[in-house]
Amino acid sequence: MKITVVGTGYVGLVTGTCLAETGNEVVCVDIDKEKVNTMRNGNVPIYEPHLDVLFERNIEANRLKFxxxxxEGLEHGEIVFLALPTPEDEDGSADLSYVLNVSSEIGKKIKTYKVIVDKSTxxxxxxxxxxxxxxxxASCDFDVVSNPEFLREGFAVDxxxxPERIVIGSSSEKATQLMxxxxxxxxxxxxxxxxxxxxSAELTKYAANSFLxxxxxxxxxIANYCEKVGADVDKVRAGMGTDxxxxxxxxxxxxGYGGSCFPKDVKALQKAGKNENYDFKILNSVIEVNKNQKTILLPKIEDYFKGDLQGKQIAIWGLAFKPETDDVREAPAIDMMNGLLKKGAKLTxxxxxxxxxxxxxxxxxxxxADSMYQxxxxxxxxxICTEWSIFRTPDFSRIKKELKNPTIFDGRNLYNVDDVKKEGFKYVSIGRN
Ligand code: UDX
Structure with missing residues (x-):
C-alpha cells in the first residue's frame, strides 16, 4: 500500500520504517530540511534499538523515502498518518496547532480519496x-481515523x-477496511x-497511559511507606504482582516516571477533565506524588552530608528518563541534578x-565522564538515576576504591540490599531498608 507519514519525530519515524518493512511504499514528510537530508543519507536522527537496521534496509529497497x-507526500499516499507533536500548553492541555495547521493544508491539497490517520496522542x-x-x-472524499500508538521508547520497533493490540477509531467502513x-x-x-x-479511541490512549x-x-x-515501617517493597511487589x-x-x-508521554498525557487528561467540569482527583494525586518522588533521595543525600552539600562532588550514573534511550524529557535525573546544584554540590x-x-x-x-568508572x-x-544494564553488575571493589565514601544512593533499586552491604557500602534505595 502507499503510505504517507507527516512528521518524522519518534512516532512518525518508527511508524514509517516499520510500515515499509512489511512491503508498503512509504513517504515521510518533514519541514526540517536538515533532518530530511540526514535521513536520505541513511542516518536515523534518534537513538532507538534496531531502528537503524530496518531504516537502512528499507531505504535501500526504495520503500522508504523522505x-x-x-x-509530494499527498500525491503519494492513500493513507496519510499525522505523527505531529502535541506539546503541553502552558495550562497542561495538548496544543493542537501543528495537527490542525497540517490538516488545513491537507484539505487544500488533496485531489483523491485519503484516509487521514491521527497517530499523535x-x-x-x-x-x-x-x-x-x-x-x-477539500474537493474530494476523505475519512479521518484515530489510531493511537502504544510504543515504548527503547522497544518501539518490537x-x-x-503489538498486543491495535486500536482503530473510525466511523467509515471503507477507512476501517483499509486500516x-x-x-x-x-x-x-x-x-x-x-x-x-x-x-473512544482517543480516550483509550490517555486512559492507558494514565493508568500505568x-x-x-x-x-x-507503597515503597515510601515500606521505609517508614521496615517492610521490603521487593517482597511486597512479588506478593502483589503474582495476582x-x-x-x-x-x-x-x-x-518517579518521566519521558515524553506519561507526564504530558496525565496532565492533558487532568486538564481535559477540568474543561468538562470533571475533577480527576486520582490524577491530581499522581501528578503531585510523582513530582515529589523525583527528588525523594535529595533530603537523604542532604542528611548524609549533615545539611552541607557545598562543594561536595557527587557521581551520577544514568541521566535518560529510562534505559535504552537518549531521551531526557522529564527525566528524574534533571530534578535531582537541579536540586543538588542548588545546594552547591559538584556533579560528575x-x-x-x-x-x-x-x-x-x-x-x-x-x-x-566518558565512562561509568571515570x-x-x-x-x-x-x-544512580537510570537502570541501564551496564550498571547492574558493576565492579564493586572498583567503586569502593574510587569513592571517598563507600555510599550508593540508588533511585532504581538495581542491587540486592544484602549483597551491596556485604561489599561494605552504605546503600540507600527506594522502599527497602
Ligand atoms: C510509555 C508507554 O509505556 C507507551 O505505551 C506509550 O506509547 C508511551 O509512554 P515510554 O514513555 O517509552 O512509554 O516508557 P515506559 O517504559 O512506559 O516508562 C515510562 C516511565 O515509567 C519511565 O520513567 C520508567 O522509568 C517509569 N517506570 C516504568 C517506573 O518507574 N516503574 C515501572 O515499573 C515501569
Whole structure:
C-alpha cells in the first residue's frame, strides 16, 4: 500500500520504517530540511534499538523515502498518518496547532480519496476537529481515523511489529477496511485489532497511559511507606504482582516516571477533565506524588552530608528518563541534578547515550565522564538515576576504591540490599531498608 507519514519525530519515524518493512511504499514528510537530508543519507536522527537496521534496509529497497514537500507526500499516499507533536500548553492541555495547521493544508491539497490517520496522542474530539478543518477546503472524499500508538521508547520497533493490540477509531467502513488491511501483517499472532468510535479511541490512549502512571505512582507510595515501617517493597511487589488481576509489570518503584508521554498525557487528561467540569482527583494525586518522588533521595543525600552539600562532588550514573534511550524529557535525573546544584554540590555524570541531550540543558554546570568508572574519580558518593544494564553488575571493589565514601544512593533499586552491604557500602534505595 502507499503510505504517507507527516512528521518524522519518534512516532512518525518508527511508524514509517516499520510500515515499509512489511512491503508498503512509504513517504515521510518533514519541514526540517536538515533532518530530511540526514535521513536520505541513511542516518536515523534518534537513538532507538534496531531502528537503524530496518531504516537502512528499507531505504535501500526504495520503500522508504523522505521529502520536505507536503504536496509530494499527498500525491503519494492513500493513507496519510499525522505523527505531529502535541506539546503541553502552558495550562497542561495538548496544543493542537501543528495537527490542525497540517490538516488545513491537507484539505487544500488533496485531489483523491485519503484516509487521514491521527497517530499523535490527541484529546477526545480531535478527529472531529481535523475532519472539520479538512472539510473546509477539500474537493474530494476523505475519512479521518484515530489510531493511537502504544510504543515504548527503547522497544518501539518490537512494539510496532508485534503489538498486543491495535486500536482503530473510525466511523467509515471503507477507512476501517483499509486500516485493517494495512495492519493485518502485524497481528498474525491473533492479537486483536479493536475497532471503535473515534472518541473512544482517543480516550483509550490517555486512559492507558494514565493508568500505568497511576500504577507506578501507587507502588512509589507503597515503597515510601515500606521505609517508614521496615517492610521490603521487593517482597511486597512479588506478593502483589503474582495476582493476575494486578500483574507483575509496572510495579517497580523508583524516583518517579518521566519521558515524553506519561507526564504530558496525565496532565492533558487532568486538564481535559477540568474543561468538562470533571475533577480527576486520582490524577491530581499522581501528578503531585510523582513530582515529589523525583527528588525523594535529595533530603537523604542532604542528611548524609549533615545539611552541607557545598562543594561536595557527587557521581551520577544514568541521566535518560529510562534505559535504552537518549531521551531526557522529564527525566528524574534533571530534578535531582537541579536540586543538588542548588545546594552547591559538584556533579560528575555518566550516561551511555543521553549526555549530548543533557549538555544542551546544563552546559558547563556539570562535569561529563566518558565512562561509568571515570565518573567516580574524586567523588564522595554515587547516585544512580537510570537502570541501564551496564550498571547492574558493576565492579564493586572498583567503586569502593574510587569513592571517598563507600555510599550508593540508588533511585532504581538495581542491587540486592544484602549483597551491596556485604561489599561494605552504605546503600540507600527506594522502599527497602
Ligand atoms: C510509555 C508507554 O509505556 C507507551 O505505551 C506509550 O506509547 C508511551 O509512554 P515510554 O514513555 O517509552 O512509554 O516508557 P515506559 O517504559 O512506559 O516508562 C515510562 C516511565 O515509567 C519511565 O520513567 C520508567 O522509568 C517509569 N517506570 C516504568 C517506573 O518507574 N516503574 C515501572 O515499573 C515501569
Amino acid at each position: 521529502t520536505t514537500s507536503l504536496d 490527541v484529546p477526545v474530539g480531535t478527529a472531529e476537529k481535523v475532519k472539520a478543518v479538512i472539510a473546509e477546503n 512494539d510496532f511489529l508485534k 485493517q488491511k494495512l495492519y493485518a501483517p502485524f497481528v498474525r499472532s491473533g492479537n486483536p485489532i479493536i475497532v471503535m468510535d473515534e472518541k 502512571a497511576t500504577k507506578i505512582t501507587f507502588m512509589n507510595e 493476575s488481576r494486578i500483574g507483575k509489570r509496572f510495579l517497580f518503584p523508583g524516583i 555524570v555518566f550516561d551511555p547515550e543521553a549526555i549530548p541531550n543533557i549538555k544542551k540543558q546544563f552546559g558547563d554546570k556539570l562535569n561529563y 565518573a567516580l574519580e574524586g567523588a564522595e558518593v554515587l547516585l
